[in-house]
Amino acid sequence: MDTYAWMVRFAELVSADAERLTRLDSAIGDGDHGSNLDRGMRAAAEALSADLPPGKVLMTAGRTLVSKTGGASGPLYGTALRRAGKALGDASEVGAVELGAALRAALEGVQELGKAEEGDKTMVDALAPAVTAYEAAAGEGLAAAARAALDAAEKGAEATVPLQARKGRASYLGPRSVGHQDPGAASTVLLFRALAETAAS
Ligand code: ADP
Numbered sequence: 001m002d003t004y005a006w007m008v009r010f011a012e013l014v015s016a017d018a019e020r021l022t023r024l025d026s027a028i029g030d031g032d033h034g035s036n037l038d039r040g041m042r043a044a045a046e047a048l049s050a051d052l053p054p055g056k057v058l059m060t061a062g063r064t065l066v067s068k069t070g071g072a073s074g075p076l077y078g079t080a081l082r083r084a085g086k087a088l089g090d091a092s093e094v095g096a097v098e099l100g101a102a103l104r105a106a107l108e109g110v111q112e113l114g115k116a117e118e119g120d121k122t123m124v125d126a127l128a129p130a131v132t133a134y135e136a137a138a139g140e141g142l143a144a145a146a147r148a149a150l151d152a153a154e155k156g157a158e159a160t161v162p163l164q165a166r167k168g169r170a171s172y173l174g175p176r177s178v179g180h181q182d183p184g185a186a187s188t189v190l191l192f193r194a195l196a197e198t199a200a201s
């Protein structure tokens, strides 16, 4: 698994979809999710280099996100990537099983920090089913597992539409948060789209 290519592709997808992410955040937040994550991932992509070990790539991306991304999503994505990188350690090669453990560690980090459960209408609603689907398909190899994770993330993000937010800024809206997709769940889909594309190539 080329984690450098994954992060660079994630940065590209966020950049291409920044306006849509910001529009989603305008409906139930403060309208900055796309610009927050775009700024953070641009800085992360610049801080990375292809010759870093795979775990170090994710740790560096995570550290950069924490320092450069405003809002709640910076520390959450930053923690996710740092934990994933830490789980990979110094390994020079990352296979399907190792990546599964890294994704699980990322989810645990997000939940420790943000205290969100599935159904609270946050990025966890895309991340948690994606990690579970990845693990279930890991025996079929990296590309198949990443594809399964992407499908699950998409379904999870779609499923946030009818939910009322219980965490983050959108929760201040109470019932008025119903009927809109959570922006962080939408950007988590891009993380897994980037992974699936990278794993397939
Ligand atoms: P802010 O809300 O500070 O402006 P962003 O707009 O960048 O930050 O990110 C908002 C996203 O962060 C939400 O859509 C949600 O997915 C995610 N989020 C917010 N709080 C939490 C939390 N406690 N746990 C998990 N994800 C959260």
Ligand code: MG
Binding pocket: 025, 029, 030, 031, 032, 033, 071, 169
């Ligand atoms: Mg916001």
Ligand code: MG
Binding pocket: 030, 032, 070, 071, 072
């Ligand atoms: Mg904000």
